[in-house]
Amino acid sequence: MEASSYPLDPALIDRFAAIVGERHALRSEADIAPHVVEQRGLFGGRTALVLKPGSTEEVSRILKLATETGTPIVPQGGNTGLVGGQMPDGSGREVVLSLSRLNRIREIDLYSNTATVEAGVVLQTLQEAAAANDRLFPLALASQGSCQIGGNLSSNAGGIGALAYGTARDLCLGVEVVLPTGEIFDDLRKLKKDNTGYDLKNLFVGAEGTLGVITAAVVKLFPKPKGRELAWAAVGSPVAALKLFEAANDKAGTALTAFELMEKTPLDFALRHIPGTQAPFAEDYPWHVLIEISSGRSAEDARALMEAILGAGLEAGWVTDAVIAQNEAQAAALRHLREAMSDAQKPEGGSIKHDISVPVAAIPEFIERAGRAVQQVVPGSRVVCFGHMGDGNLHYNVSQPVGMDRASFLSHYRAMNDAVHAVVRALGGSFSAEHGIGRMKRDELIATQPAIATELMRRIKKAFDPAGIMNPDKVI
Amino acid sequence: MEASSYPLDPALIDRFAAIVGERHALRSEADIAPHVVEQRGLFGGRTALVLKPGSTEEVSRILKLATETGTPIVPQGGNTGLVGGQMPDGSGREVVLSLSRLNRIREIDLYSNTATVEAGVVLQTLQEAAAANDRLFPLALASQGSCQIGGNLSSNAGGIGALAYGTARDLCLGVEVVLPTGEIFDDLRKLKKDNTGYDLKNLFVGAEGTLGVITAAVVKLFPKPKGRELAWAAVGSPVAALKLFEAANDKAGTALTAFELMEKTPLDFALRHIPGTQAPFAEDYPWHVLIEISSGRSAEDARALMEAILGAGLEAGWVTDAVIAQNEAQAAALRHLREAMSDAQKPEGGSIKHDISVPVAAIPEFIERAGRAVQQVVPGSRVVCFGHMGDGNLHYNVSQPVGMDRASFLSHYRAMNDAVHAVVRALGGSFSAEHGIGRMKRDELIATQPAIATELMRRIKKAFDPAGIMNPDKVI
Numbered sequence: 001m002e003a004s005s006y007p008l009d010p011a012l013i014d015r016f017a018a019i020v021g022e023r024h025a026l027r028s029e030a031d032i033a034p035h036v037v038e039q040r041g042l043f044g045g046r047t048a049l050v051l052k053p054g055s056t057e058e059v060s061r062i063l064k065l066a067t068e069t070g071t072p073i074v075p076q077g078g079n080t081g082l083v084g085g086q087m088p089d090g091s092g093r094e095v096v097l098s099l100s101r102l103n104r105i106r107e108i109d110l111y112s113n114t115a116t117v118e119a120g121v122v123l124q125t126l127q128e129a130a131a132a133n134d135r136l137f138p139l140a141l142a143s144q145g146s147c148q149i150g151g152n153l154s155s156n157a158g159g160i161g162a163l164a165y166g167t168a169r170d171l172c173l174g175v176e177v178v179l180p181t182g183e184i185f186d187d188l189r190k191l192k193k194d195n196t197g198y199d200l201k202n203l204f205v206g207a208e209g210t211l212g213v214i215t216a217a218v219v220k221l222f223p224k225p226k227g228r229e230l231a232w233a234a235v236g237s238p239v240a241a242l243k244l245f246e247a248a249n250d251k252a253g254t255a256l257t258a259f260e261l262m263e264k265t266p267l268d269f270a271l272r273h274i275p276g277t278q279a280p281f282a283e284d285y286p287w288h289v290l291i292e293i294s295s296g297r298s299a300e301d302a303r304a305l306m307e308a309i310l311g312a313g314l315e316a317g318w319v320t321d322a323v324i325a326q327n328e329a330q331a332a333a334l335r336h337l338r339e340a341m342s343d344a345q346k347p348e349g350g351s352i353k354h355d356i357s358v359p360v361a362a363i364p365e366f367i368e369r370a371g372r373a374v375q376q377v378v379p380g381s382r383v384v385c386f387g388h389m390g391d392g393n394l395h396y397n398v399s400q401p402v403g404m405d406r407a408s409f410l411s412h413y414r415a416m417n418d419a420v421h422a423v424v425r426a427l428g429g430s431f432s433a434e435h436g437i438g439r440m441k442r443d444e445l446i447a448t449q450p451a452i453a454t455e456l457m458r459r460i461k462k463a464f465d466p467a468g469i470m471n472p473d474k475v476i
Numbered sequence: 477m478e479a480s481s482y483p484l485d486p487a488l489i490d491r492f493a494a495i496v497g498e499r500h501a502l503r504s505e506a507d508i509a510p511h512v513v514e515q516r517g518l519f520g521g522r523t524a525l526v527l528k529p530g531s532t533e534e535v536s537r538i539l540k541l542a543t544e545t546g547t548p549i550v551p552q553g554g555n556t557g558l559v560g561g562q563m564p565d566g567s568g569r570e571v572v573l574s575l576s577r578l579n580r581i582r583e584i585d586l587y588s589n590t591a592t593v594e595a596g597v598v599l600q601t602l603q604e605a606a607a608a609n610d611r612l613f614p615l616a617l618a619s620q621g622s623c624q625i626g627g628n629l630s631s632n633a634g635g636i637g638a639l640a641y642g643t644a645r646d647l648c649l650g651v652e653v654v655l656p657t658g659e660i661f662d663d664l665r666k667l668k669k670d671n672t673g674y675d676l677k678n679l680f681v682g683a684e685g686t687l688g689v690i691t692a693a694v695v696k697l698f699p700k701p702k703g704r705e706l707a708w709a710a711v712g713s714p715v716a717a718l719k720l721f722e723a724a725n726d727k728a729g730t731a732l733t734a735f736e737l738m739e740k741t742p743l744d745f746a747l748r749h750i751p752g753t754q755a756p757f758a759e760d761y762p763w764h765v766l767i768e769i770s771s772g773r774s775a776e777d778a779r780a781l782m783e784a785i786l787g788a789g790l791e792a793g794w795v796t797d798a799v800i801a802q803n804e805a806q807a808a809a810l811r812h813l814r815e816a817m818s819d820a821q822k823p824e825g826g827s828i829k830h831d832i833s834v835p836v837a838a839i840p841e842f843i844e845r846a847g848r849a850v851q852q853v854v855p856g857s858r859v860v861c862f863g864h865m866g867d868g869n870l871h872y873n874v875s876q877p878v879g880m881d882r883a884s885f886l887s888h889y890r891a892m893n894d895a896v897h898a899v900v901r902a903l904g905g906s907f908s909a910e911h912g913i914g915r916m917k918r919d920e921l922i923a924t925q926p927a928i929a930t931e932l933m934r935r936i937k938k939a940f941d942p943a944g945i946m947n948p949d950k951v952i
Contacts, residue, residue: 111837156671167669170646185928193643193833193869194906195632195682196921197913197951198933202678206671223726250699253772254730296729357669361587393669430670437673445672452661457674459939464932475673 007093008048012069016051016095019061024101026050035076035096036088040353043084043439046092047074054101056176056184056215062097063213063469064182072472073097073180075209077151078122080143082353083438085155085208085474094472099150102215108133112190113221114173119150119214126219135221138165138257142339150214156206158434160338163390164257164294165222167434169205176216177204180465188218203460208436209471211464225257225294227302230331231310233322234285238364240318241289245360245390247316248291248309255305258292261363261389265382265399266341273347274340278333281321289389290338341386345399350406351384352416354396358429363389366396366427373419374398378412393433396420417444437475446476483569484524488545492527492571495537500577502526511552511572512564516829519560519915522568523550530577532652532660532691538573539689540658542945549573549656550947551685553627554598556619558829559914561631561684561950570948575626578691584609588666589697590649595626595690602695611697614641614733618815626690632682634910636814639866640733640770641698643910645681652692653680656941664694679936684912685947687940701733701770703778706807707786709798710761714840716794717765721836721866723792724767724785731781734768737839737865741858741875742817749823750816754809757797765865766814817862821875826882827860828892830872834905839865842872842903849895850874854888869909872896893920913951922952 017025026032027049035050053059066073072094076086088094102118105126109115110133117126123144130137138161141147147157153175157168165171174189187201204214235241241261248256264286270277280288291309295302306324313319325331345351358366367385374381380401387394398416400409421431421444437445446454457476464470493501502508503525511526529535542549548570552562564570578594581602585591586609593602599620606613614637617623623633629651633644641647650665663677680690711717717737724732740762746753756764767785771778782800789795801807821827834842843861850857856877863870874892876885897907897920913921922930933952940946 109835112835158669158671162669169675179928179932183928185932186926187929189906190835190904191833191868191906191909193634193638193864193867193909195634195910195912196906196908196925197682197929198687198936199645199675199678199682200929200932202675206673206675211674223729250772253699297727357667359585359588359666388669391669392667428666430665430667430672432672433667433669434671436671449672450662452655452659453663453673453676456655456661456676456940460674460936463935463939 007091012071013049015065016049016062019058019065020051020053024052024054026052035079035098038079038081038084038087040082043087045088046090047088047094047096048092050096050098052098052101056102056178059097059178059213059215060182060184063178063180066095066469067181067467070467070469071095072469074471075099075154075213077119077148077154078143078146080147081151081155081438082435083440085436085438085471086151087439089473097213099148099215105129106216108221109190114190114218115221116188116216116218117149118216119148121149123147123149123152130221131224134224136224137219137221139168139171142342149217149219153205153214153217154208155436156434158388158391158393160258160260160388163259163388164254169202171219172201172205172217173220174218175201175204175214177212177214179212180467180470185212188216190218208438208475210461210475211470223296225302226297227295227299229293229302229306230325230334231291231306231322232280232334233289233291233310233313234281234320235287235289235318236320237287238367241287241389242361242364243316244289244313244318247312251308251312252293252305255293255295255302256390257294258290259390260290260338260387261394262288262290262338262341262386263383266344266384266386269344269348269384270337270340273344277337277340280323280334280337283321285320290334345384345397348399349404350400350409352398352410352413354417354420354431355433355435356396356420356424356429356431357391357393357433358424358427360390360392362427362429363392363394366423366429369423370396370420373423374416377416377419378409380404439474442473442475483567488547489525491541492525492538495534495541496527496529500528500530502528511555511574514555514557514560514563516558519563521564522566523564523570523572524568526572526574528574528577532578532654535573535654535689535691536658536660539654539656542571543657543943546943546945547571548945548948551575551630551689553595553624554619554622556623557627557631557914558911559916561912561914561947562627563915565949573689575624575691581605582692584697585666590666590694591697592664592692592694593625594692595624597625599623599625599628606697607700610700612700613695613697615644615647618818625693625695629681629690629693630684631912632910634864634867634869636734636736636864638864639735640730645678647696648677648681648693649696650694651677651680651690653688653690655688656943656946661688664692666694684914684951686937686951687946699772701778702773703771703775705769705778705782706801706810707767707782707798708756708810709765709767709786709789710757710796711763711765711794712796713763714843717763717865718837718840719792720765720789720794723788727784727788728769728781731769731771731778732866733770734766735866736766736814736863737870738764738766738814738817738862739859742820742860742862745820745824745860746813746816749820753813753816756799756810756813759797761796766810821860821873824875825880826876826885828874828886828889830893830896830907831909831911832872832896832900832905832907833867833869833909834900834903836866836868838903838905839868839870842899842905845899846872846896849899850892853892853895854885856880915950918949918951
């Protein structure tokens with residue numbers, strides 16, 4: 001396909017390209033390709049131009065030109081989003097703005113325990129930089145090797161560490177944002193307490209690039225735990241998992257830094273399809289949990305807490321079997337097994353995904369009711385349930401029945417979503433816990449949230465982006 | 477003074493009064509008086525009408541009528557604010573909306589660890605309700621016996637517990653807000669993870685009633701600590717206090733739930749003027765800290781942590797003397813001594829106050845530089861420095877020199893603020909850490925923050941309150 005088939009004026013493309021330099025303005029089909037497909041293949045789009053600015057000032061000039069010419073801009077980080085927030089639409093009119101070259105860690109401040117990082121810094125790079133300074137940056141996601149901080153903040157990412165340390169929003173103290181007009185809002189604060197007017201930071205965090213482009217942020221660092229223990233346990237049921245979670249909370253408090261629930265199915269899929277995975281037990285168990293303890297006191301303290309939790313679980317009969325990682329290699333293997341569950345569904349055919357949260361205590365009821373609802377939509381569907389139980393957040397995915405036609409199964413996408421989300425709403429939950437709204441859930445958000453919430457969001461959108469150029473048709 | 481001297485149409489007053497019933501519409505000078513003076517006497521105002529609605533629906537009807545008639549509304553909670561945010565102006569045109577009758581605790585959910593409370597619930601009432609359910613609501617302020625949750629959220633209150641549990645914003649999961657048009661935005665969520673569009677909750681929290689009226693909220697509860705220890709220690713200097721704080725953090729982590737720094741002067745003032753206060757030591761020391769440990773494990777654990785911290789401090793020479801409360805009565809006495817410092821300045825004459833934050837590590841430098849700056853503005857001024865050291869937040873107040881004329885001292889208010897805030901800015905701090913902007917700091921906020929921040933706040937204000945009736949001339 002030729003660039004000329006796109007409804008974007010070649011002269012305008014040249015003006016945008018001149019801002020970043022020809023090398024960083026991608027125009028060829030081959031260069032553009034990785035930026036217009038995402039991992040699940042649900043949200044393909046087209047664009048004639050991907051811009052890779054090298055500075056906040058270049059972002060500013062791009063957005064100024066975009067506003068002047070009414071050119072829609074789609075910001076993109078590591079392109080790991082699951083709801084299409086980072087994808088251009090099919091018109092070819094939208095320009096993709098990749099933040100990946102803004103990848104400097106500007107400062108690590110050991111006194112304030114903060115890092116000032118640019119949007120394109122890869123999450124794992126920041127984790128490693130923190131570790132090299134004897135600190136912890138606790139945000140941890142399956143995609144951490146490629147996702148970027150700007151995207152993490154724009155989608156208010158959660159992940160495993162959110163249980164003890166909060167989501168990306170909680171980890172962020174200040175932001176630098178380029179507004180649609182090109183103006184730079186520099187709010188890179190390091191203060192824990194600062195009551196100076198409206199909370200603008202939290203508007204940009206989670207806005208998925210629809211109000212402006214986050215180009216840098218100040219994030220919190222934490223002391224590196226002095227002891228860390230990871231255990232994998234088989235539990236009899238979600239109710240048993242809930243009781244174990246309550247006991248773990250009671251015994252470890254804020255030292256409980258992960259509590260993940262996993263059904264047998266995603267475990268089987270991971271073991272079947274993902275290289276390097278190993279079963280934690282010789283026996284087959286229906287439900288599993290992954291528990292992490294991080295002690296600020298000592299390695300012995302972490303071990304004692306973990307043993308107390310598992311001991312209580314075994315004694316009460318909630319835990320059927322358990323293994324504690326004996327070294328970092330074993331811990332890495334258990335983490336890998338948990339993280340492999342995201343990718344392991346693809347080889348099993350069509351998959352319909354849900355990213356839900358309910359009050360923690362309602363998780364067993366949710367699993368039971370949603371399980372029935374799923375079978376009513378497509379009998380024989382295989383539930384692939386795993387996630388952050390301690391946050392009430394499950395990735396409640398549904399793989400097609402064995403042997404069913406993929407397209408035929410996926411034709412039930414909307415009906416399946418509706419059935420699962422009805423259970424979520426009945427339990428006072430959210431149908432978008434941590435992946436965001438993007439293109440995928442915008443219509444459902446507008447259809448199901450109170451009209452006044454939609455109205456307020458529209459007013460904010462208009463107040464910040466009157467020309468409507470920022471990531472159009474996402475979120476709102 | 478007669479009501480008729482106020483520029484508010486008597487027929488309109490009758491229409492407002494009809495909404496809440498005559499009993500709850502205060503019109504007489506005597507009934508109104510407590511609502512138009514605040515504790516420091518800085519922000520007097522006038523009004524012809526104080527409305528005390530008994531339901532969210534009544535608040536809705538009041539705001540609808542206010543929008544229709546262009547009547548400015550000033551929301552008021554316990555009237556304990558320190559920046560005039562709850563005070564009407566001098567025009568007599570503004571109607572005060574007291575939330576004090578919305579004082580129901582709607583629900584305490586022990587599974588979700590949340591309380592759903594109305595705006596007029598007194599903070600201490602909520603603390604006690606949580607305790608009666610074996611839970612902790614950690615927000616704690618000197619004014620907790622009269623301040624209300626709605627005001628705490630609208631001003632994003634901090635206080636002593638913010639060190640471990642965060643500010644009011646961090647403690648709030650969802651809000652119910654009446655918008656200026658009278659529409660009710662019901663967002664009473666209990667979920668820890670919920671990424672469904674823009675963060676509206678955090679816009680209303682901290683907006684000081686300028687975007688709408690918070691009528692109810694869902695707040696987090698925590699497990700009641702199994703062990704709690706309180707200690708008072710004399711330290712040699714702010715640098716010694718900082719080193720002790722770092723050691724306490726290292727040893728106790730999230731179990732360190734308060735770390736307050738106090739100079740000798742506020743301690744002397746409290747002992748001199750506030751009944752029931754007792755000196756912690758026979759000797760006179762220049763600097764003091766109050767340390768609280770809350771263990772989720774046991775009373776013994778809390779005691780061991782406290783002894784380890786004080787032991788390290790004594791050994792290193794940072795701590796000169798120390799006392800650990802041996803029972804709840806002793807702990808209450810130490811808390812009372814710290815809390816008495818706010819009120820103890822009044823009898824010493826004119827006081828110029830600052831509510832600042834800087835990065836924690838910069839506190840000693842701030843104290844040194846600000847001390848010099850103060851003496852340059854009014855030689856002989858007495859610095860009254862105390863506050864939440866662990867948050868980098870000090871109430872850095874200045875009492876008049878002994879024998880100086882009060883009015884003459886207070887004529888330096890602005891110059892003193894400018895001198896202290898210049899040091900704050902030089903250290904990357906905030907001139908409004910936890911008390912808010914209100915009437916007091918609006919002009920300074922606009923004068924000192926980036927123009928784009930003011931512009932964005934104005935756009936938000938206009939988007940939410942186009943008629944400009946909500947708490948005019950506060951914040952922005």
